[in-house]
Amino acid sequence: MSHLENFAQIVDQAAFNCQEIAQIDSDGKLTLEEAYYIQKLSIGRRLARGERQVGFKMGFTSRAKMVQMGLSDVIWGRLTDAMQIEEGSEIEANRFIHPRVEPELAFLLKKDLPANVTNAQALSAVEAIAPALEVIDSRYKDFKFNLPEVIADNASSSGFVVGNWHSPSIDFGNLGLVMSIDGRPLHVGSTAALLGHPIRSLVAAARLAAGAGEPLKAGDIILAGGATPAEWIKPGQYIEVEMQHLGRAGFSLSQNPA
Ligand code: OOG
Ligand code: MG
Secondary structure, three states: OOHHHHHHHHHHHHHHHOOOEOOOOOOOOOOHHHHHHHHHHHHHHHHHOOOOEEEEEEEOOOHHHHHHHOOOOOEEEEEEHHHEEOOOOEEOHHHOOOOEEEEEEEEEEOOOEOOOOOHHHHHHOEEEEEEEEEEEOOOEHHHOOOHHHHHHOHHHEEEEEEOOOEOOOOOOOOOEEEEEEOOEEEEEEEHHHOOOOHHHHHHHHHHHHHHOOOOEOOOOEEEOOOOOOOEEOOOOOEEEEEEOOOEEEEEEEOOOOO
């Protein structure tokens, strides 16, 4: 097994067993290319277990997230069907290590997207948009990582919830949003936080996915990135995002067993 395959196995097993791991690149040797290759191998292990890839996620597309995590390069990861949480459902708290949640906008594509598209071309490939939440659960102890490490760890992605799909014909460049936990508003923001307009996140996703040899396809779901800082979540809580004109998306975390 090569050392990159070894790292892929380490991050995959950490996710599979919900066990935190030490940072894998403490001496800063991994290149970004190697990090994305580890991610591909680790998701490949999930696909080999029967999961299906359903799309991509973007990360660090807002200043709020860059500042919170201390990293400023846009990154991406892969979404599988097993990561999707049914809207409104309760999920097992013990499926995560130390989960955080953040409000996002989701795109559903009706057309394939090549690497180089304009905002207008990207928009014409969008079937629908929806309010979404992403559960991030870095496999690294204390959520501490450098850029290659978080990329190798599938950009911390662990779960996502998508609300009702809406036509993209409304202007979604600056929609107000509120993320609340147990009815208490914690973060207020706007879709404009995502690179100035979330369509830019989709354009970036098209470029990056195609550059990795896996261009965006009709049917893919793309998460545009957290629009506010992420928030820790605890067993028993109900987490929700409400987005102007698009409604809500939420889920609850089960109580810990007594
Ligand atoms: C990395 C993932 C970043 C986003 O939306 O910006 C991300 C992390 O914060 O652990 O998902
Ligand atoms: Mg995110």
